[in-house]
Amino acid sequence: MLRPTLLAALIAAVAAFGLYWWLTAPAALALPAATRSPDLANGQELFNAGGCSSCHAVPNQPDRLRLGGGLALGSPFGTFYVPNISPDPADGIGRWSEADFVNAVLRGISPAGTHYFPSFPYTSYHLASIDDVRDLFAYLKTLPPVSGRVGDHALPFPFNIRRNLGIWKLLFMDTAPFVTDAGRSPQWNRGAYLVNGFGHCAECHSPRNALGGIIAGQRFAGGPNPDGEGWVPNITQQGIGSWSEKDIADFLETGDMPEGDSASGAMRPVIKNLAQLTAEDRAAMAIYLKSLPPVQGPTPPQRKQGG
Numbered sequence: 001m002l003r004p005t006l007l008a009a010l011i012a013a014v015a016a017f018g019l020y021w022w023l024t025a026p027a028a029l030a031l032p033a034a035t036r037s038p039d040l041a042n043g044q045e046l047f048n049a050g051g052c053s054s055c056h057a058v059p060n061q062p063d064r065l066r067l068g069g070g071l072a073l074g075s076p077f078g079t080f081y082v083p084n085i086s087p088d089p090a091d092g093i094g095r096w097s098e099a100d101f102v103n104a105v106l107r108g109i110s111p112a113g114t115h116y117f118p119s120f121p122y123t124s125y126h127l128a129s130i131d132d133v134r135d136l137f138a139y140l141k142t143l144p145p146v147s148g149r150v151g152d153h154a155l156p157f158p159f160n161i162r163r164n165l166g167i168w169k170l171l172f173m174d175t176a177p178f179v180t181d182a183g184r185s186p187q188w189n190r191g192a193y194l195v196n197g198f199g200h201c202a203e204c205h206s207p208r209n210a211l212g213g214i215i216a217g218q219r220f221a222g223g224p225n226p227d228g229e230g231w232v233p234n235i236t237q238q239g240i241g242s243w244s245e246k247d248i249a250d251f252l253e254t255g256d257m258p259e260g261d262s263a264s265g266a267m268r269p270v271i272k273n274l275a276q277l278t279a280e281d282r283a284a285m286a287i288y289l290k291s292l293p294p295v296q297g298p299t300p301p302q303r304k305q306g307g
């Protein structure tokens, strides 16, 4: 009989869609109402740690604080165009509430309640504390408004369906907050917080699976550049075991490697941001990196000295 089969298929389809809709629903954070005066210096430190300028500054002009967006980011899934996050009320995020911003950075959810693509590294930023994100928001508001909206991403179906990212997030996004390791020093914990959270170092320095998720067992063990060009080195002790904590901290400030080379490619803009941090924060990151156990990552196509 065709009819009952059709009905059953219809019911199954509705149930499957219901399950899909339920699984992919964006879950926003509720912000505790708080009157606090933001710490702008802290906001600036986190802006630099987070490398927001590397992606959001208007390309091909010298001012790293003009966050009008427009940079094209290549990926295996298509091209992303980085949006305007300047305080412009019409084209940027000037009209956003603090809760809108906190949900974007910590949960990858837009004010309209849709998912952001993880090309915006909220998959790392989610470790940040709410108050740090509030300070960052307050700092961003002090930057110059830039007019001009950035166009849509160029992504083929099915990658252009934001709702599907709900599934991706279930698979690859951890929303647990940062946990202090009481057995480690305050500097180590600060380093762990910055490297894994705002610093989003693992986003480039880890291999990814076919769906673009970081391979958890090989975090920091290097891999192909997610933007498509070149190789990102292993920064566990497998790769930089011969570097001292001071070598690492110096590198994060100047880009100079102990062997005499200088950082190139995708690491250069990272250094530009990290150079603005306090020396204490760079030293903390170095202490944390030096503590990462050696992990063998994938083998680069042609042998390049990784240190």
Ligand code: HEC
Binding pocket: 046, 047, 050, 051, 052, 053, 054, 055, 056, 073, 080, 081, 082, 083, 084, 085, 092, 093, 101, 104, 105, 110, 115, 116, 117, 118, 119, 120, 121, 125, 136, 198
């Ligand atoms: C690797 C590049 C990259 C970095 C680094 C980055 N972003 Fe983004 N950001 C993006 C992309 C791409 C999008 C668009 C995501 C989408 O459309 O789903 C985005 C979206 C956003 C949005 C949403 C804007 C809107 O109009 O909806 C905000 C807010 C934002 N980023 C803030 C930040 C902040 C704050 C930082 C630094 C802590 C930062 N981003 C660092 C790439 C980046």
Ligand code: HEC
Binding pocket: 195, 199, 200, 201, 202, 203, 204, 205, 225, 231, 232, 233, 234, 235, 239, 240, 248, 251, 252, 257, 262, 263, 264, 265, 266, 267, 270, 274, 285, 289, 305, 306, 307
């Ligand atoms: C946008 C991608 C990207 C991000 C984000 C990034 N890196 Fe890198 N990193 C690279 C690339 C590419 C190189 C190789 C540069 C070269 O060979 O000149 C590199 C090199 C390094 C090296 C030198 C390793 C060696 O063996 O030569 C260290 C150390 C390092 N990065 C640490 C960090 C830390 C710490 C962070 C987070 C604050 C970070 N990186 C974030 C792309 C990135």
